[in-house]
Amino acid sequence: MGLNPYAPKPVRIIRIKDETPDTKTFTLSPNLFESFAPGQFAMLTVYGVGEAPFSICSSPFDKDRLQFSIRRMGSVTSAIHEASEGEEIGVRGPYGRGWPVKEMEGRSILLVGGGIGLAPLRSLILHLLENKNNYGEIAVCYGARSPSLLMYRDEFEEWIRRGVDLHLTVDVGEGDWKGNVGVVTTILDKPKLNRADTVVCTCGPPVMIRFVLKKLVELGYSKENIYASLESKMKCGVGKCGHCHFGRKHICLDGPVFKYSEMLELPRGISPF
Ligand code: FES
Known part of the structure; x- marks a missing residue:
């Protein structure tokens, strides 16, 4: 009998970190994936509750652990939020097409994130920093609704120290926010990059992606070099169930990362246009 591709494998939650008031980052061990690309996702199972897809946010070079930043939204995410360190959950993957790290080599990179959309970009940032000599300038523009909703705040200093040109914004300032x-x-015009040749990767709420794509083109970034990670409801993760089927594309197989020209061909309901 062949192995069941839908069977989750058990891993342990070894660390839970409060990221924002509604989002926690879970560190799982062992890392059962031989490898994964930044931007890929995995299915996590809370036994007895259900399964849901989440972007991997850790470094592809961390062979021991996997990390996922999860916002409390539904039954599976609530159950994960209620789990404790030491508990076992299930994981299967990695799935999907991640960021085009090979095509990005030798080029400058701009990453644009909104809210929890920084999670799949964090995996990419860690990849780029680990291979810094293979890439040009690395700039990040990141926004959240308020300062307390900025993800990975305690890592910003380290990213800047390692050469990331980081620009932050919030919809509503609060507390001692001076940004x-x-x-x-x-803030998309802040990074000083050779726009025509810079590769841009963006992830965030669909409405944010729509306006970001428009603004990037206005600023002179080439459509040829723009990629976005799109959100979709996914169930099987392997192109079988049809939950993420839009036109001729399965988001779980052909995405979640799409090139600008591919997004133009996606039907309503998933296209950011
Ligand atoms: S999640 Fe089942 S087909 Fe994509």
Whole structure:
């Protein structure tokens, strides 16, 4: 009898970190994936509750652990949020097409994130920093609704120290926030990059992606070099169940990362246009 591709494998939650008031980052061990690309996702199972897809947010070079940042939204995410360190959950994957790290080599990179959309970009940032000599400038524009909803705040200093040109913004300033206030499109002109040749990767709420794509083109970034990770409901993760089927594309197989030109061909319901 062949191995069941849908069977989750058990892993242990070894660390839970509060990221924002509604999002926690879970560190799982062991890392059962031989390898994964930044931008790929995995299915996590809470036994007796259900299964859901999540972007892997850890470094592809961390062979011991996997990390997922999870916002409390439904039954599976609530059950994971209620789990404790030491508990066992299930994992299967990695799935999907991640960021085009090979095509990005030798080029400058701009990453644009919104809210929890920074999770799959964090995996990419860690990949780029680990291979810094293979890439040009690395800039990140990141926005959240408020300062307390910025993900990975305690890592920003380290990213900057390692050469990331980081620009932050919030929709509504609060507390001692002295940075930019406004949506992420208001800071896209800040990084000083050779726009025509820079590869851009973006992830965030669909409405944010729509306005980011428009603004990037206005600023002179080439459509040829723009990629976005799109959100979709996924169930099997392997192109069988039809839950993520849009037109001729399965988001779980052909995405979640799509090139600008591919997004133009996606039907309503998933296309950011
Ligand atoms: S999640 Fe089942 S076909 Fe994509």
